[in-house]
Amino acid sequence: MSRTLRGLPNVSDETRDRVLQAAASLSYVVSPIASRLASGRTHTVGVIVPYASRWFFGQIVAGAESVLREHSLDLLLYNLADIPARQRFFGALPLRRRVDAVLTVAMQFTDAEIADMMSLGVPIVAVGHNVPGAGCVRIDDMAAAATAVQHLLALGHRRIGMISTFNDQSMFLPVAHARRRAYVETLAVAGIPIAEELVMSVPHGMDGGEQAMRRLLALPDPPTAVFAESDELAFGALSALRRTGRHVSVIGFDDHELSALLDLTTVRQRVFEQGVLAAGMLRRAMTTGDWTPEELLMPTTLVLRASTWPVAVRTAGAG
Amino acid sequence: MSRTLRGLPNVSDETRDRVLQAAASLSYVVSPIASRLASGRTHTVGVIVPYASRWFFGQIVAGAESVLREHSLDLLLYNLADIPARQRFFGALPLRRRVDAVLTVAMQFTDAEIADMMSLGVPIVAVGHNVPGAGCVRIDDMAAAATAVQHLLALGHRRIGMISTFNDQSMFLPVAHARRRAYVETLAVAGIPIAEELVMSVPHGMDGGEQAMRRLLALPDPPTAVFAESDELAFGALSALRRTGRHVSVIGFDDHELSALLDLTTVRQRVFEQGVLAAGMLRRAMTTGDWTPEELLMPTTLVLRASTWPVAVRTAGAG
DNA sequence: TTGTAGGCGTTATCAA
DNA sequence: TTGATAACGCCTACAA
Numbered sequence: 001m002s003r004t005l006r007g008l009p010n011v012s013d014e015t016r017d018r019v020l021q022a023a024a025s026l027s028y029v030v031s032p033i034a035s036r037l038a039s040g041r042t043h044t045v046g047v048i049v050p051y052a053s054r055w056f057f058g059q060i061v062a063g064a065e066s067v068l069r070e071h072s073l074d075l076l077l078y079n080l081a082d083i084p085a086r087q088r089f090f091g092a093l094p095l096r097r098r099v100d101a102v103l104t105v106a107m108q109f110t111d112a113e114i115a116d117m118m119s120l121g122v123p124i125v126a127v128g129h130n131v132p133g134a135g136c137v138r139i140d141d142m143a144a145a146a147t148a149v150q151h152l153l154a155l156g157h158r159r160i161g162m163i164s165t166f167n168d169q170s171m172f173l174p175v176a177h178a179r180r181r182a183y184v185e186t187l188a189v190a191g192i193p194i195a196e197e198l199v200m201s202v203p204h205g206m207d208g209g210e211q212a213m214r215r216l217l218a219l220p221d222p223p224t225a226v227f228a229e230s231d232e233l234a235f236g237a238l239s240a241l242r243r244t245g246r247h248v249s250v251i252g253f254d255d256h257e258l259s260a261l262l263d264l265t266t267v268r269q270r271v272f273e274q275g276v277l278a279a280g281m282l283r284r285a286m287t288t289g290d291w292t293p294e295e296l297l298m299p300t301t302l303v304l305r306a307s308t309w310p311v312a313v314r315t316a317g318a319g
Numbered sequence: 320m321s322r323t324l325r326g327l328p329n330v331s332d333e334t335r336d337r338v339l340q341a342a343a344s345l346s347y348v349v350s351p352i353a354s355r356l357a358s359g360r361t362h363t364v365g366v367i368v369p370y371a372s373r374w375f376f377g378q379i380v381a382g383a384e385s386v387l388r389e390h391s392l393d394l395l396l397y398n399l400a401d402i403p404a405r406q407r408f409f410g411a412l413p414l415r416r417r418v419d420a421v422l423t424v425a426m427q428f429t430d431a432e433i434a435d436m437m438s439l440g441v442p443i444v445a446v447g448h449n450v451p452g453a454g455c456v457r458i459d460d461m462a463a464a465a466t467a468v469q470h471l472l473a474l475g476h477r478r479i480g481m482i483s484t485f486n487d488q489s490m491f492l493p494v495a496h497a498r499r500r501a502y503v504e505t506l507a508v509a510g511i512p513i514a515e516e517l518v519m520s521v522p523h524g525m526d527g528g529e530q531a532m533r534r535l536l537a538l539p540d541p542p543t544a545v546f547a548e549s550d551e552l553a554f555g556a557l558s559a560l561r562r563t564g565r566h567v568s569v570i571g572f573d574d575h576e577l578s579a580l581l582d583l584t585t586v587r588q589r590v591f592e593q594g595v596l597a598a599g600m601l602r603r604a605m606t607t608g609d610w611t612p613e614e615l616l617m618p619t620t621l622v623l624r625a626s627t628w629p630v631a632v633r634t635a636g637a638g
Numbered sequence: 639t640t641g642t643a644g645g646c647g648t649t650a651t652c653a654a
Numbered sequence: 655t656t657g658a659t660a661a662c663g664c665c666t667a668c669a670a
Contacts, residue, residue, distance in 0.1 A: 010655060029415050037649090038647075040649090066398070079385070236580075
């Protein structure tokens with residue numbers, strides 16, 4: 001009977017029909033839990049995110065859900081929003097004996113935490129950051145961020161600020177690191193000295209962006225253009241500009257769904273699709289049983305809109 | 320031993336210590352799956368949403384996750400984004416034997432589907448819509464929407480449009496229904512005849528809002544103000560206005576995190592908190608074992624910003 | 639307070 | 655191709 005319901009090959013047609021009919025008439029369904037205990041496979045992937053309700057993570061989760069659901073795999077969400085949640089997670093490691101695979105999104109792990117994760121002995125794929133020994137789906141942050149800064153340089157800007165982030169634990173996420181490094185290096189290549197005061201580090205989100213831009217505007221010699229690590233930060237920056245009536249070119253990163261509305265120049269990445277691809281890698285590993293971590297690099301695109309302009313225009317107008 | 324690990328009372332201190340130590344040294348953890356099979360309780364709540372990646376649903380899910388995780392309950396996400404997903408869901412009803420409770424968010428169920436859900440025999444709480452026999456956390460949509468329309472009336476507007484939604488199956492979600500009814504009734508009370516052509520029904524999202532506003536602007540006698548069923552629709556409407564250079568007052572609904580930036584007048588509801596409360600109701604039912612569905616009404620607030628203004632001002636200016 | 643048998647509903651294995 | 659029978663790892667109940 002079990003053989004029939006699972007569609008194994010060695011069952012006669014007649015028996016199959018008989019079983020299927022009986023199952024239907026009793027509206028019988030297999031208990032996934034019992035089946036998991038007996039088989040040892042949980043058919044579940046644990047998804048770990050730092051901020052479940054942010055746009056970026058919502059996209060990733062939705063993307064992953066779509067492929068997992070299609071293959072009848074469960075998605076167990078862990079939102080490690082604050083320090084207590086994180087401590088609870090790594091203290092108890094609730095994933096143990098509970099998932100067949102793990103998907104982590106833009107997390108900053110300590111070495112000990114990575115060791116914990118690897119000790120689960122299941123395939124792991126990281127989106128937007130690198131975990132040694134795990135698969136990876138990401139963009140080339142350095143190159144993409146460099147594109148953004150180069151765009152500002154091409155417009156003639158020389159005094160360029162950056163809005164960067166740190167998290168609750170005052171840690172710089174890997175993504176923040178890479179984008180800030182690209183900023184520094186690109187300016188260096190262009191022969192522009194880095195001005196410490198032009199680099200703001202704030203908590204992620206609109207409020208952080210607004211705060212950062214206000215501080216930049218308060219400088220004796222404010223920037224004529226700003227590169228924000230993400231569109232949400234850029235939104236905050238735009239807000240500060242609008243409230244103060246000042247004019248500074250702003251470029252973001254992500255192409256958030258509202259960026260077009262706000263006319264924000266940005267670097268587009270396909271977020272939903274990264275969730276799809278990551279889940280696909282894990283699904284394959286779970287069904288075939290063999291797992292060789294691979295790295296997937298997604299392309300990015302510079303999207304030109306009205307929030308950036310040549311340096312001469314506005315400074316002349318405003319001056 | 321099982322008694323110790325589960326913290327049951329009738330264990331001597333000495334034994335408890337001994338067991339705890341042994342467990343620690345072997346880094347032993349109970350298998351949640353085996354425990355579920357034996358006890359018959361899954362410690363899992365199924366969460367059903369129509370659009371996992373939208374802001375509203377992200378907030379609800381994050382809110383629910385925070386309380387469930389705190390009590391070591393699992394959250395199983397089902398995103399019923401399209402018709403195939405929905406059919407698969409109600410065809411197989413994967414929740415059966417798998418969850419101890421269900422949380423549904425702003426879903427439109429048929430009677431048959433409701434029957435299916437109730438047949439699970441577990442507590443159900445609905446957020447943002449009503450399911451007979453289930454608990455409920457929501458706002459008073461009629462009253463809140465009426466407030467929005469009254470605001471426009473108070474500003475002197477008499478020709479007021481509405482942007483409403485239908486979903487993939489061309490069904491009007493309960494929320495859409497209530498808000499449109501409030502629109503009709505509030506105008507009626509004010510003695511204003513309803514003009515059919517002023518009510519647009521579009522798919523949810525910014526694109527829908529933009530489309531709807533364009534059609535409204537194309538009317539021989541366009542509205543001077545528009546009530547959008549949600550902020551995301553309103554964003555689209557604002558976009559259309561900006562691109563066409565026209566001026567129409569717009570009020571939204573939700574107080575999306577970006578509404579302040581866009582200066583959108585709106586009706587605020589506390590979304591994250593609704594997720595928290597709904598999950599709390601289910602958690603209590605799961606732990607105490609008794610379940611009497613209750614209904615929770617959350618307050619809303621009119622938030623005044625710059626996207627609405629008295630009718631005379633702009634029409635005079637534009638005319 | 640502690641130990642022990644029985645059962646939860648499958649899967650996997652081995653005979654038949 | 656089929657039927658029967660151990661695991662799977664825990665919880666519950668009952669006995670000691």
